[in-house]
Amino acid sequence: MKLLWLGVDVSRVLHLAAVFCLTCVLLKAIQLFHRRRELIRALADFPGFPTHWLFGHVHEVGESRIWMQKYPHAHPMWFGSFSAFLVVTDPDYAKVLLGRGGERLCKTCLACVSPGNGLLILHGPKWHQHRKLLTPGFHYDVLKPYVDLMAESTNVMLDKWEKLTADGKSVELFEHVSLMTLDSIMKCAFSCHSDCQTNRSVLAPPNHGRKFAAQKGNGQIACHCAPKFTSFLFPSLQEKHLHPGCLRPLPHGAACPNREDLAKMTYSTMCIKESLRLYPPVPGVSRQLSKAVTFPDGRTLPEGLVAAISIYLIHRNPEVWKDPLVFDPLRFSPENVSGRHSHLLCLCRNCIGQQFAMNEMKVALALTLLRFELLPDPAMPPLKITRIILRSKNGIHLWRGSP
């Protein structure tokens, strides 16, 4: 018996719909099968850890350091059966990829850090044009007067620390450092004195949300990166060359290091670089190849493939660094650096804000060490987690030692 609805044979319609769905599923399956075959072919030169047929390497992501030793230079990483990229762990391979400027960044990875069309995710002629426009804004001379503003923000943070550490308990400092860098970039980049460190209400103003949204962009990077770095650094550093005599008073009464003294902070700079090596705030960057590349050993990667340059693994590669897990600032002494590439990739030339970030780290470090001795809280060691940036899952808990 035929089932009719408005004179149409319903079973026939259902039959057609089922055939349509089945065809779509079949086409998708063929497409995925081709994709997988292409990826296997493209990555054939790069041996790696065996993959699970369904999950790929999803469950082995944490093993990358072991793989780096077993499969030098680069190894494939599969997410499921149909998505894979090449993890690069060798600085010479990374140079080939980074030196070619024109490659697109992997947009999927970056959409969450840089909403809109910021410099970070632009490519091609538009990137060149925007980069050329922005570069003068980060010139050495332009950055000089920012030192005072950075010092102002750091002193606000340190005043808060004085109160927080008064009862002798350990304090979580990550949030305070984040707010300090936000305050600092707001002042330097937008001449906006927001008081965000002391007045939380300005962070989510009901009527001014748009104003803050419009101010995302470069500043966002400073706010995300600098605190990660600084929080890892403080416990491990004792600067010997600084003394209160280095400071000059700012108009509001706070103290600021002399700009010339920043240049003389050689040991601190080495400590900063060594901390950035062990804990790179941006642990990796990715490139989608706009044309095929050939690596120094002759292996090639075709157009369209994604390569993830693991800054974290390159910084811990025993082929590049002797005793890579040892904190040794002297790796960056002028004698040790001269004549060789530093292989410090986290503040690579692609980062337009590297000088800004370096100045901010030096100012914050100098002022902090003049007022505090900070020690790690053994009961709350930082637990690293890698997202777009490297951070601590449980914050950074520090004690105040004897001043």
Ligand code: HEM
């Ligand atoms: C310790 C702090 C910082 C670290 C570790 C860092 C790291 C990086 C890295 C690794 C890149 C390259 C991304 C890629 O090529 O895919 C980058 C790019 C960039 N950084 Fe930074 N950064 C820091 C601070 C800053 C600051 C303070 C600013 C701005 C004030 C900034 C602005 C930018 C911009 C605009 C780009 C994109 C440049 C371009 O594509 O031409 N960064 N940064």
